[in-house]
Amino acid sequence: TPAFMLDERSGRIPPPRPLQNQELEMLFKTRSRGLLNNESYPESRGDGWEENEADTIYDEDSGLTGALNGSETKKLPQAIIIGVKKGGTRALLEFLRLHPDIRAVGAEPHFFDRNYEKGLEWYRELMPKTFEGQLTMEKTPSYFVTKEVPGRIHAMSKDTKLIVVVRDPVTRAISDYTQTSSKKPDIPSFECLTFKNITANLIDTSWSAVQIGMYARHLEQWLQFFPLDQFLFVSGERLISDPAGEMARVQHFLGLRRVVTRKHFHFNPAKGFPCLKRLESNSKPHCLGKTKGRTHPNIHPDVIQRLRDFYKPFNKKFYHITGHDFGWD
Numbered sequence: 001t002p003a004f005m006l007d008e009r010s011g012r013i014p015p016p017r018p019l020q021n022q023e024l025e026m027l028f029k030t031r032s033r034g035l036l037n038n039e040s041y042p043e044s045r046g047d048g049w050e051e052n053e054a055d056t057i058y059d060e061d062s063g064l065t066g067a068l069n070g071s072e073t074k075k076l077p078q079a080i081i082i083g084v085k086k087g088g089t090r091a092l093l094e095f096l097r098l099h100p101d102i103r104a105v106g107a108e109p110h111f112f113d114r115n116y117e118k119g120l121e122w123y124r125e126l127m128p129k130t131f132e133g134q135l136t137m138e139k140t141p142s143y144f145v146t147k148e149v150p151g152r153i154h155a156m157s158k159d160t161k162l163i164v165v166v167r168d169p170v171t172r173a174i175s176d177y178t179q180t181s182s183k184k185p186d187i188p189s190f191e192c193l194t195f196k197n198i199t200a201n202l203i204d205t206s207w208s209a210v211q212i213g214m215y216a217r218h219l220e221q222w223l224q225f226f227p228l229d230q231f232l233f234v235s236g237e238r239l240i241s242d243p244a245g246e247m248a249r250v251q252h253f254l255g256l257r258r259v260v261t262r263k264h265f266h267f268n269p270a271k272g273f274p275c276l277k278r279l280e281s282n283s284k285p286h287c288l289g290k291t292k293g294r295t296h297p298n299i300h301p302d303v304i305q306r307l308r309d310f311y312k313p314f315n316k317k318f319y320h321i322t323g324h325d326f327g328w329d
């Protein structure tokens with residue numbers, strides 16, 4: 001199942017009129033360029049793979065509008081969703097794509113962590129075309145925990161707006177583990193992997209599922225390059241319980257009109273998550289694919305408690321730095 005279909009975009013195509021020969025030619029060129037660009041996509045697309053179908057629709061639209069008035073160009077992103085893995089980054093990006101002033105890459109480019117040697121022009125080519133005044137965005141959740149990334153984004157533009165979707169680090173770790181074990185069913189239990197030495201109560205901080213949740217540590221790296229007011233911390237929990245409220249904060253932070261509102265969301269009780277409504281059609285709301293909102297395994301309560309204790313000082317520090325209590329403790 002494709003995730004959110006993005007044919008809201010078609011609203012931006014000018015009213016139909018017969019195309020001149022020249023325009024047809026331009027249209028053809030733009031489309032074939034688009035195809036080549038798709039081929040140059042990095043192999044790694046994160047696990048939001050099923051959403052990429054929507055991307056194709058979206059790129060074709062932009063080719064069409066661009067050909068008709070020639071004013072669209074590919075720009076480097078002015079805002080990036082930098083993390084965190086399993087925080088709700090796909091949901092946030094898909095919610096943002098409802099906004100007419102935002103265009104975003106569907107796949108995760110992994111430019112600043114894995115493809116940096118390809119250069120900024122390669123990165124810019126991945127971006128969708130935008131009109132003046134539209135924001136270009138991408139999401140790659142591993143940026144938040146990769147130490148080279150803050151300096152690299154700063155070198156691209158010191159004004160880049162940075163969005164971090166954060167989620168209770170214990171649930172996040174379990175979600176991360178659930179994803180890994182869905183691909184490698186033979187891995188040891190969560191309880192096993194959590195500890196270096198269970199009798200000594202020594203948590204294995206080198207296990208990425210544990211390490212990613214030490215948010216304060218990672219944030220300190222970023223704060224060496226960017227001031228705090230260039231970040232927006234989105235609550236992954238509120239993105240589920242109050243998507244419109246959280247989206248109001250995001251749109252405000254990005255300096256956008258509040259277009260995405262409660263009208264766009266429909267809580268799907270079977271899925272247990274908000275799904276998106278297309279306002280101009282009566283079709284059913286679209287939910288994210290089945291890799292989003294997986295059932296988590298039951299983890300031994302003692303292990304959960306030990307992880308809670310472990311994260312407590314990191315969470316406290318994170319609340320202190322951000323000035324926001326996310327309510328995980």
Ligand SMILES: Nc1ncnc2c1ncn2[C@@H]1O[C@H](COP(=O)(O)OS(=O)(=O)O)[C@@H](OP(=O)(O)O)[C@H]1O
Nearest residue numbers: 085086087088089090091175273274288292293294
């Ligand atoms: N609307 C909606 N629909 C479905 N899922 C939603 C939604 N909003 C947030 N979430 C939560 O997003 C979690 C996956 O996070 P990410 O998209 O950041 O994961 S990834 O890092 O890109 O793999 C995913 O984690 P799991 O529940 O563990 O699968 C969801 O809890």
